Amino acid sequence: MANLCCSSKRGHQLDELRPVPESLDDITSEWCEWALRKGMAIGQNTTVTTVNVKRFKNDETGVLDGGGLGGAIMVRIILTYGGLATGNEPASVVCKLSLGGQYKIPFKFRILSRMKPSSFAENRFRNEVSFVENAIPALRESGYQHPAVYYSGIMDGGTRGFVSHVVFDSKIKVKAVVLMEDMTSWNSKMSGDILEQDELAAILRNSAILHAAFWGMKGKYCQNWFKHPANAEIQYRGPAYSWMLTKYRNSGISSSSAIQKQMTPLVQNWGSSNAFTLKKDMYVPDWITTEPLEDGTIHVLTDPVISELIEVFAQRFPEFNKLVIEPYFNLQEQTLLHGDCHGGNHMYHKDSDKVISLDFQCAGRGRVTSEFLYLLSLTPPRPFEKDMELLTVYHDALVQQGVTDYSFEDFKREVRIACLEMVVGLFGSFAKMKPDTFNKVIIDMGEKGVEFLALFEKGIMLRGIVLVASIYIENKEGFLALST
Numbered sequence: 375m376a377n378l379c380c381s382s383k384r385g386h387q388l389d390e391l392r393p394v395p396e397s398l399d400d401i402t403s404e405w406c407e408w409a410l411r412k413g414m415a416i417g418q419n420t421t422v423t424t425v426n427v428k429r430f431k432n433d434e435t436g437v438l439d440g441g442g443l444g445g446a447i448m449v450r451i452i453l454t455y456g457g458l459a460t461g462n463e464p465a466s467v468v469c470k471l472s473l474g475g476q477y478k479i480p481f482k483f484r485i486l487s488r489m490k491p492s493s494f495a496e497n498r499f500r501n502e503v504s505f506v507e508n509a510i511p512a513l514r515e516s517g518y519q520h521p522a523v524y525y526s527g528i529m530d531g532g533t534r535g536f537v538s539h540v541v542f543d544s545k546i547k548v549k550a551v552v553l554m555e556d557m558t559s560w561n562s563k564m565s566g567d568i569l570e571q572d573e574l575a576a577i578l579r580n581s582a583i584l585h586a587a588f589w590g591m592k593g594k595y596c597q598n599w600f601k602h603p604a605n606a607e608i609q610y611r612g613p614a615y616s617w618m619l620t621k622y623r624n625s626g627i628s629s630s631s632a633i634q635k636q637m638t639p640l641v642q643n644w645g646s647s648n649a650f651t652l653k654k655d656m657y658v659p660d661w662i663t664t665e666p667l668e669d670g671t672i673h674v675l676t677d678p679v680i681s682e683l684i685e686v687f688a689q690r691f692p693e694f695n696k697l698v699i700e701p702y703f704n705l706q707e708q709t710l711l712h713g714d715c716h717g718g719n720h721m722y723h724k725d726s727d728k729v730i731s732l733d734f735q736c737a738g739r740g741r742v743t744s745e746f747l748y749l750l751s752l753t754p755p756r757p758f759e760k761d762m763e764l765l766t767v768y769h770d771a772l773v774q775q776g777v778t779d780y781s782f783e784d785f786k787r788e789v790r791i792a793c794l795e796m797v798v799g800l801f802g803s804f805a806k807m808k809p810d811t812f813n814k815v816i817i818d819m820g821e822k823g824v825e826f827l828a829l830f831e832k833g834i835m836l837r838g839i840v841l842v843a844s845i846y847i848e849n850k851e852g853f854l855a856l857s858t
Contacts, residue, residue: 427450448471498736500530501736628692643808651833
């Protein structure tokens with residue numbers, strides 16, 4: 375009787391626990407027991423006797439939480455069990471804890487983020503929980519590779535208004551947590567790291583499974599689960615969703631003179647910046663003729679081909695924009711996207727030709743070209759023909775999953791259009807700000823800002839320019855022709 379009374383009392387205490395821990399100190403054996411029972415990862419008569427909570431750390435930068443830019447706390451929880459344990463309980467789990475609070479986001483960036491609701495921290499926290507509670511169960515028989523999810527919870531206090539967010543940078547009122555499988559035998563990479571061709575192909579095949587599962591009419595479910603387009607979709611088709619983004623974008627590309635006005639200070643201010651420099655160990659396209667410096671680095675923005683490209687782009691792009699790109703913005707969403715599909719959001723295994731997809735905070739609706747190019751954009755420059763091979767890899771996988779109403783030629787055409795948008799976005803982001811000013815703004819964001827600057831050192835800012843220059847070299851006369 376005494377044991378039954380004690381068990382009843384413990385059960386009552388568990389019922390009173392919050393769905394999201396308020397801090398790392400609140401990740402107790404009692405809370406883990408409650409959460410794992412609720413997620414049916416352990417039996418009702420199994421107890422959690424001890425927990426050992428340890429934060430992840432990025433080995434490259436020393437930044438805690440694995441170096442992610444989303445603001446979540448990432449920890450590994452090692453558990454021991456009592457009661458009627460079966461031996462099948464997870465020995466450890468990974469906990470992703472999004473506590474809201476207050477981020478050090480510069481004022482200008484807060485204004486820009488109001489144009490992109492998908493970038494609100496509140497919506498990212500909601501997205502992750504929505505994905506694991508709605509999308510993952512719908513993907514159960516699809517073969518989509520992801521960690522097992524043991525529990526998810528959210529405490530939603532609403533979205534900050536404009537004044538609260540932009541003017542006062544007030545605290546976020548949404549908190550969320552996900553307990554997931556600890557992929558101890560799998561390896562990770564950082565965003566911006568070099569990915570082998572087979573690794574990129576595996577990511578795209580897994581992505582095709584996700585896209586096909588929610589393709590077309592099935593994607594209507596996404597409108598209820600995800601209120602906003604995916605982060606990647608906003609990056610490449612932002613004007614389709616916001617008149618403010620349209621105005622901001624068009625102000626710099628409305629005429630040839632407007633484009634030249636942006637490009638001149640971009641080359642002058644950023645030409646020798648590390649962000650636009652190929653390091654000696656990076657891939658160098660064969661069309662680059664600029665001689666390396668003594669340390670082996672190459673300033674790409676001052677290369678003769680880039681100078682020629684800028685001139686041609688300025689002359690031809692305004693008309694191309696009106697007749698080709700603006701109709702591209704009017705295309706309908708196709709499916710559910712991961713939204714932040716880069717190498718750092720996947721796990722790899724030396725004995726498997728598959729990958730595990732992670733981190734669904736940026737998920738949402740969109741077109742698959744946005745997902746495809748987002749993945750390429752966060753890898754260092756690489757051979758153009760290798761990128762073009764991946765077009766076929768992805769489209770073949772999409773067809774294999776049952777999508778038959780999206781031709782390879784349409785896909786290829788959209789990818790090339792999205793490459794141009796990558797460069798247009800680069801103009802708008804960097805032309806009006808000098809490197810020292812930009813670096814100070816990012817560093818003021820704290821540890822996450824340091825992680826962001828580390829991406830620049832990997833050459834990702836050059837990705838769009840190198841891609842578009844390669845398209846230009848491929849067919850100079852046909853570049854920005856209306857049939858592109």
